[in-house]
Amino acid sequence: MNQNNSLIGVLLMNLGTPxxxxxxxxxxxxxxxxxxxxxxxxxxxxxxxxxxGVILNxxxxxxxxxxxxxxxxxxSPLLVLGQRLTKKVDQALNQDGKRFVVTMAMTYxxxxxxxAAKVFRENKVEQIFVLPMYPQFSRSTTAAAYDRLMAxxxxxxxxxxxxxxxxxxxxxxxIDALVKxxxxxxxxxxxxxHLMFSYHGVPKRYVREGDPYQRRCEATTAAVVKQLxxxxxxxxxxxxxxxxxxxxxxxxxxETIRAMPGKGIKALNMISPAxxxxxxxxxxxxxxxxxxxxxxxxxxxxxxxxxLNDSPDHVNLYKQLVLENTQHWMN
Numbered sequence: 001m002n003q004n005n006s007l008i009g010v011l012l013m014n015l016g017t018p019x020x021x022x023x024x025x026x027x028x029x030x031x032x033x034x035x036x037x038x039x040x041x042x043x044x045x046x047x048x049x050x051x052x053g054v055i056l057n058x059x060x061x062x063x064x065x066x067x068x069x070x071x072x073x074x075x076s077p078l079l080v081l082g083q084r085l086t087k088k089v090d091q092a093l094n095q096d097g098k099r100f101v102v103t104m105a106m107t108y109x110x111x112x113x114x115x116a117a118k119v120f121r122e123n124k125v126e127q128i129f130v131l132p133m134y135p136q137f138s139r140s141t142t143a144a145a146y147d148r149l150m151a152x153x154x155x156x157x158x159x160x161x162x163x164x165x166x167x168x169x170x171x172x173x174x175i176d177a178l179v180k181x182x183x184x185x186x187x188x189x190x191x192x193x194h195l196m197f198s199y200h201g202v203p204k205r206y207v208r209e210g211d212p213y214q215r216r217c218e219a220t221t222a223a224v225v226k227q228l229x230x231x232x233x234x235x236x237x238x239x240x241x242x243x244x245x246x247x248x249x250x251x252x253x254x255e256t257i258r259a260m261p262g263k264g265i266k267a268l269n270m271i272s273p274a275x276x277x278x279x280x281x282x283x284x285x286x287x288x289x290x291x292x293x294x295x296x297x298x299x300x301x302x303x304x305x306x307x308l309n310d311s312p313d314h315v316n317l318y319k320q321l322v323l324e325n326t327q328h329w330m331n
């Protein structure tokens with residue numbers, strides 16, 4: 001039951017981003033991000049010297065250059081587009097009267113969970129629905145977000161009622177939004193092309209240990225493919241963004257895309273349903289690096305289909321997820 005008709009909080013959580021496209025800001029962000037055992041679960045006695053002695057002395061300068069290529073006038077794409085979506089979701093939920101307080105927080109960096117909590121306290125929020133902006137659950141993303149949330153609550157003498165969303169990999173409204181986005185893109189470019197689904201990878205070991213991420217990614221692809229009516233030779237499912245020597249989920253996107261022109265696939269669309277908001281992994285890795293790999297191997301036409309970002313369909317999806325999961329508080 002809604003306690004004294006108080007406002008319901010909605011917390012949208014995403015990974016995080018440096019505060020500026022500079023080596024110093026990137027180093028600060030990477031230190032927090034790569035120190036999380038959810039992200040890198042190597043023995044700290046082995047990992048910390050590598051992180052502090054090698055990675056944080058080399059990577060920040062390189063990564064900062066990548067961020068500079070995609071940085072928007074208002075800031076990081078992940079933050080700017082995420083804030084736009086947050087504002088629109090708030091407006092959509094409150095168009096018939098103020099019932100919700102919607103804000104965003106990052107697992108690493110700013111805006112922090114503590115900043116979001118301050119907004120909720122100021123609005124006397126007693127119930128909070130937490131929606132990680134990861135369509136497919138993984139221990140390295142969704143679980144890490146909840147670790148961060150629970151750590152912030154350790155110091156709180158009074159906890160609000162919490163409802164934690166696991167994921168929405170095959171939610172009908174999400175699938176409809178992806179399908180519509182793909183079909184609209186095909187219409188603009190004058191017809192459909194081979195469609196490649198590229199998801200952020202994780203070490204294969206995570207899946208062996210019980211992480212449901214792979215099957216949740218496969219569930220998204222299967223649902224979209226079914227609705228589009230694609231045959232097996234009209235789409236490809238792969239994983240990107242691997243690093244280190246450990247085996248990650250296969251097939252690897254870079255290896256797959258280099259082989260495509262030789263198999264007669266010279267016109268390609270790529271979409272990355274693992275990302276609710278466009279960021280460095282989509283804007284730079286896919287739309288720049290993988291584009292270059294494809295064209296260098298003989299590909300002729302390459303178009304990236306953007307993330308749902310702050311589109312009306314994405315706003316509607318999040319509105320539906322909030323309403324479905326807070327109905328018991330409004331009765």
